[in-house]
Amino acid sequence: MTMxxxxxxxxxxxxxxxxxxxxxxxxxxxxxxxxxxACGAPPVxxxxxxxxxxxxxxxxxRISVSCGFDQGSYTVSLSSTDPGATFAPKTFxxxxxxxxxxxxxxxxxxTVGMHSLSTTITSNMGSPAVAGQFVSPANRFxxxxx
Numbered sequence: 429m430t431m432x433x434x435x436x437x438x439x440x441x442x443x444x445x446x447x448x449x450x451x452x453x454x455x456x457x458x459x460x461x462x463x464x465x466a467c468g469a470p471p472v473x474x475x476x477x478x479x480x481x482x483x484x485x486x487x488x489x490r491i492s493v494s495c496g497f498d499q500g501s502y503t504v505s506l507s508s509t510d511p512g513a514t515f516a517p518k519t520f521x522x523x524x525x526x527x528x529x530x531x532x533x534x535x536x537x538x539t540v541g542m543h544s545l546s547t548t549i550t551s552n553m554g555s556p557a558v559a560g561q562f563v564s565p566a567n568r569f570x571x572x573x574x
Contacts (some may be wrong), residue, residue, distance in 0.1 A: 454479075454487035454535060455545050455567060459496055461560030467495035471565040478542060478568035486534035487569070491520060491527065491547070491562060498525040500555025504562070505548045510571065512538030521552075537571040544568050 460470045481487050491504060504520045514536045521528040537543060547562040 454481075454489035454569075455564050456489055457491040457545075457547055457562035457564050459491075459493045459560055459562050461496040461558065464495050464560070467560065470563045474566045476566065478570040479566065480570045480572055481537060482574050483538050483540060483571050484536060486516070486536045488532065488534050489545070490533070491531045493522055493525065493527050493531075496525065496558050496560050497522045499558075500524065501552035502555060502558065503550045503552055505550065506533060506535070506545060507548065508535060508537070508543055508545050510537045510539045510541075510543040513543070514538070537569065540571050540573060542568060542570055 458471055460467045479487075491506075501524070502522045504522060506515045506518055508515075516534050516536075517529075518533075520531065520533075535545060544567045545564075546567075549558055549561070551557055
């Protein structure tokens with residue numbers, strides 16, 4: 429099938445518009461739990477080089493829960509190897525399998541160098557510990573002055 433020049437131009441413009449409209453993504457975390465089919469397979473680690481970001485520029489990310497956490501209330505906290513990194517928000521509440529809010533966050537790095545993000549899950553109000561963890565296919569950022 430061949431496209432007319434006008435159709436090809438429209439297609440290229442649409443692709444360029446989508447690429448420009450989508451902000452650079454940071455790190456997305458997905459909860460996985462061994463032996464729970466609803467969780468699916470963990471994301472495959474990325475072989476891509478670390479994402480270059482500038483200090484002081486917020487980098488968006490997201491945590492998602494599609495399984496587990498069904499036995500109570502939990503707090504998910506984000507942290508970074510950059511001691512000066514800030515998060516907005518830094519913590520998320522997960523009640524009976526549902527994140528309070530949309531799971532979106534932004535991290536702002538302050539120290540030049542290679543950094544990574546991680547999560548910690550804390551049980552609230554006597555809820556049993558969860559057996560899974562948050563994983564991400566991309567976990568490294570190269571914070572550089574531009």
